[in-house]
Amino acid sequence: MIAILGAGALGRLWAASLPAGETAFVPRAGASGNSPVDFQFQGPDGSIQDVSVPWQALGDPVSLLLVTTKAGDTQNALTSVMATLPGNTPVVLFQNGLGSQQAVAQRWPGHPVLAASTTEGANRPDAGTVIHAGSGQTWIGAMNEAAQPYVGPIVQQLATSGLSIHRESDILSRLWQKLVINAGINPFTAILNCANGEILTSEFYQQNIDSLCSEIAALMAANGQTKERPQVLRQQIETVAENTARNTSSMRSDTLAGRKTEIDFINGYLVRLGIDAGIPTPVNQMLTEQVKLLSPNIQEQPDG
Ligand SMILES: NC(=O)c1ccc[n+]([C@@H]2O[C@H](COP(=O)([O-])OP(=O)(O)OC[C@H]3O[C@@H](n4cnc5c(N)ncnc54)[C@H](OP(=O)(O)O)[C@@H]3O)[C@@H](O)[C@H]2O)c1
Incomplete structure (x- = not known):
């Protein structure tokens, strides 16, 4: 069974x-x-x-x-x-x-x-x-x-x-690849309350995406992952956002339904890695805080 x-x-x-x-x-x-x-x-x-x-x-x-x-x-x-x-x-x-x-x-x-x-x-x-x-x-x-x-x-x-x-054979790398996409799309869709594709033309996304990708690239290198250029990560994020342009992310759905989001395991996880490695992560931190502010009555705790 x-x-x-x-x-x-x-x-x-x-x-x-x-x-x-x-x-x-x-x-x-x-x-x-x-x-x-x-x-x-x-x-x-x-x-x-x-x-x-x-x-x-x-x-x-x-x-x-x-x-x-x-x-x-x-x-x-x-x-x-x-x-x-x-x-x-x-x-x-x-x-x-x-x-x-x-x-x-x-x-x-x-x-x-x-x-x-x-x-x-x-x-x-x-x-x-x-x-x-x-x-x-x-x-x-x-x-x-x-x-x-x-x-x-x-x-x-x-x-x-x-x-x-x-x-x-390397599930951690596979999970990292998805994390990059989720970290670059989900919080923006929740904060802007929009479908995946709509983030691309927003000023908020445009102002933050390059710094976000630089933070992620530094964290990946510090955590045994392939060192990618931030522009490559941005391209990966934007390809998925375009291919799923009309989709609603789970983070946006959770926020709209008043449910706990998984932000602590996406951008929040990157913030914790940054603290451990001494790598500043101001954009990941800002996105994590803003997503949590969307559901202020829900206590979100990292699971371990
Ligand atoms: N849905 C997808 O297409 C999809 C795709 C890729 C990855 N994922 C990942 O898969 C995970 C689950 O996603 P989901 O969409 O299936 O979420 P979901 O619909 O919220 O399902 C989670 C289920 O877990 C139950 N649960 C919570 N605490 C429990 C406990 N202590 N004991 C037993 N059951 C418990 C919940 O029960 P209640 O309903 O009673 O709270 C709920 O039925 C998430 O990490 C998500 O990111 C989902």
Whole structure:
């Protein structure tokens, strides 16, 4: 049985895509989850499918745990689950940004911990519907030594979903590449309350993007990543913003819905790296603060 922790948009995409009867959602600590999770799943081609996923019962054997909580909820959510999971059960982390994956790998060093970077897009317009808005690619790689032997078999197992899954030998670099894009698009869309493509012509973006890319380039070099020129990073960010011009970023959606954003694991993570390395990050800091000001009543804490 593949257990899925986090019955949100991405968790339901996996549950709907993997073969029926092979998945179960992990209930929150202290909750039993009696009736199954029923929802309508709309595929990228518009097809509709009724899906019913049971909650995992205490003692059910788990061969693999997919973690699809938000980055800020992950350690808390995993704490009770890890206590009951056999030490050799692999755990695949699907969170955006960086920081939460390393925190989990450090906290449970003996467990096989893997991370995934995915460009799949799923959203939940209401409690009973999940829309697979865009097909993408998913890369999976080991976050620690214990996970190395599991990468190939897990890629094969998850490929039974029909989603496009690849083995990644350097998952940290893959996560960094996505972090660059998220750091250069998401906070601007949330602050300006606009679609991805609209940031490109805004004065606020134009004033800050070069300094932001210089900060990120310096942080990447200081953290063992390929040294990229800031102009190259800017080009990468703008290509994605143009290709997804009409999309709404998750950070903008979260802000509009009054939900906690993942800013602490995107620009906020870069600020923390800057403090550790003695590299000033005034633009990342300003963007992090401004995004937090959009939801002043929500406490956002880095997860580890
Ligand atoms: N959606 C996508 O297309 C997509 C694509 C790439 C990456 N990601 C990343 O995947 C992660 C999940 O995204 P999402 O869009 O699926 O978010 P989401 O819809 O908010 O789903 C997160 C789920 O986790 C549940 N949860 C929170 N704390 C929990 C706990 N302690 N125990 C059990 N469940 C708990 C939430 O329950 P409640 O609803 O009750 O709060 C929610 O159902 C994020 O890091 C996101 O950046 C998502």
